[in-house]
Amino acid sequence: MRKLIPPRNIFLSILHAPSSGIRIPRRFQSTSPPIVTTKALPGLPSAHLFRDVPSLRQFRNSLAHSTADAPKRTVGLVPTMGALHAGHLSLIRLAAANVSDVFVSIYVNPTQFGVTEDLSSYPRTWDSDIAQLASLDAELAASKALGRITAIFAPTTQVMYPTLPPTSEIDGHGSFVTVTPLATKLEGKSRPVFFRGVATVCMKLFNIVQPDSVYFGQKDVQQTVVLRRMIQDFHLPIAFRIGPTMRESDGLAMSSRNVYLGKRRRTAALALSEALELGEMFFANGLQSREDIQLSAMTYLEEKRKAQEALAPGKRALFKIDYISLADPDSLEEIDEVDPARGAVLSGAIIMQPLEEQSQNEELGMGGDTGPVRLIDNIILPAQK
Numbered sequence: 423m424r425k426l427i428p429p430r431n432i433f434l435s436i437l438h439a440p441s442s443g444i445r446i447p448r449r450f451q452s453t454s455p456p457i458v459t460t461k462a463l464p465g466l467p468s469a470h471l472f473r474d475v476p477s478l479r480q481f482r483n484s485l486a487h488s489t490a491d492a493p494k495r496t497v498g499l500v501p502t503m504g505a506l507h508a509g510h511l512s513l514i515r516l517a518a519a520n521v522s523d524v525f526v527s528i529y530v531n532p533t534q535f536g537v538t539e540d541l542s543s544y545p546r547t548w549d550s551d552i553a554q555l556a557s558l559d560a561e562l563a564a565s566k567a568l569g570r571i572t573a574i575f576a577p578t579t580q581v582m583y584p585t586l587p588p589t590s591e592i593d594g595h596g597s598f599v600t601v602t603p604l605a606t607k608l609e610g611k612s613r614p615v616f617f618r619g620v621a622t623v624c625m626k627l628f629n630i631v632q633p634d635s636v637y638f639g640q641k642d643v644q645q646t647v648v649l650r651r652m653i654q655d656f657h658l659p660i661a662f663r664i665g666p667t668m669r670e671s672d673g674l675a676m677s678s679r680n681v682y683l684g685k686r687r688r689t690a691a692l693a694l695s696e697a698l699e700l701g702e703m704f705f706a707n708g709l710q711s712r713e714d715i716q717l718s719a720m721t722y723l724e725e726k727r728k729a730q731e732a733l734a735p736g737k738r739a740l741f742k743i744d745y746i747s748l749a750d751p752d753s754l755e756e757i758d759e760v761d762p763a764r765g766a767v768l769s770g771a772i773i774m775q776p777l778e779e780q781s782q783n784e785e786l787g788m789g790g791d792t793g794p795v796r797l798i799d800n801i802i803l804p805a806q807k
């Protein structure tokens with residue numbers, strides 16, 4: 423069985439990276455994909471795999487100039503951490519509707535994981551990722567979409583952090599992008615280095631790829647707010663696009679981390695999307711106060727939590743509630759009343775606890791439901807037109 427939280431002493435295991443002389447802790451080393459510079463991928467006839475910056479830049483530059491028989495091409499970047507699912511694919515489809523060349527990055531960025539978080543066990547599913555991209559690219563070709571997947575960027579950590587080993591320590595050294603106070607709210611309260619890591623790696627990806635547009639999912643709403651602010655504040659000439667949250671048929675937001683949920687935890691986890699839907703329903707019926715929206719959602723979620731607590735250990739899936747927030751869509755400040763001209767973001771986070779007792783033949787998730795799993799979700803309460 424895999425443990426989700428790496429033991430602290432993993433930091434004692436330091437490996438030597440011979441080509442640079444930089445010592446990179448094992449937890450920051452990439453295990454997959456194969457080390458190559460650029461090569462064609464099976465099932466992806468128009469795509470190249472890049473693992474370093476110069477080769478990708480060369481390819482990117484070749485797209486920047488029109489020739490007598492070909493117009494200038496446009497590049498859209500979809501950053502991911504792999505373990506692809508329909509949410510990621512929807513962003514690639516959105517990109518392909520807007521640009522000629524879709525670049526997909528697959529990189530599990532160490533600096534956005536806190537020292538006790540699930541970096542070492544984060545799902546890495548390279549073969550399945552490539553198979554899904556191949557089938558999507560065939561779909562794009564058949565549908566005559568504007569764009570195709572033409573580059574997959576899967577850098578190593580040495581490529582992404584060329585001078586200093588990356589750090590997840592709050593006071594660690596390195597070149598970082600910080601976006602405050604946005605990054606300190608909500609997710610940032612529980613994951614203090616998270617948005618520093620996200621903003622830093624996205625700045626690197628944007629500098630390397632130089633995309634015309636970038637595509638992010640609504641599911642990670644605070645990430646979109648932080649990155650949009652970063653693009654604005656640093657005058658990056660990039661269009662920022664957000665794709666809607668893709669959900670399972672029962673409403674659970676798709677997430678790479680859902681693979682850790684066996685049937686019992688997955689069923690209990692629905693409480694989060696249901697609570698947000700309840701708040702949304704009140705808003706849709708004309709209610710605008712925090713009490714009517716945030717408090718109703720919170721009360722519903724708390725009742726569901728207590729209902730699990732009341733069950734026997736072999737039957738229940740305990741979870742902790744981190745927050746239910748009703749916030750302004752740009753500042754993420756908590757609000758008492760939704761301003762109809764601005765709308766609001768209703769968001770939440772819960773932490774599914776490990777199962778205490780498992781029954782025989784129980785359907786378990788990856789890792790045997792032995793580690794905590796953080797789940798987030800949100801619903802946009804739209805501004806009135």
Ligand SMILES: Nc1ncnc2c1ncn2[C@@H]1O[C@H](COP(=O)(O)OP(=O)(O)OP(=O)(O)O)[C@@H](O)[C@H]1O
Nearest residue numbers: 502503509638639641642666667668676677678679
């Ligand atoms: N359900 C979804 N619908 C739409 N976009 C999504 C969904 N889930 C993730 N994305 C987007 O895909 C991009 C890459 O996300 P990432 O690789 O971290 O996957 P993830 O499912 O969010 O993983 P995690 O479980 O770590 O949160 C992000 O822009 C993210 O918002």
Ligand SMILES: CC(C)(CO)[C@@H](O)C(=O)[O-]
Nearest residue numbers: 501502503531620623642
């Ligand atoms: C944007 C991102 C790829 C940066 O590592 C990651 O935070 C994600 O997948 O949402």
Ligand code: BAL
Nearest residue numbers: 503534535616642645
């Ligand atoms: N989708 C955000 C990546 C993370 O939770 O680390």
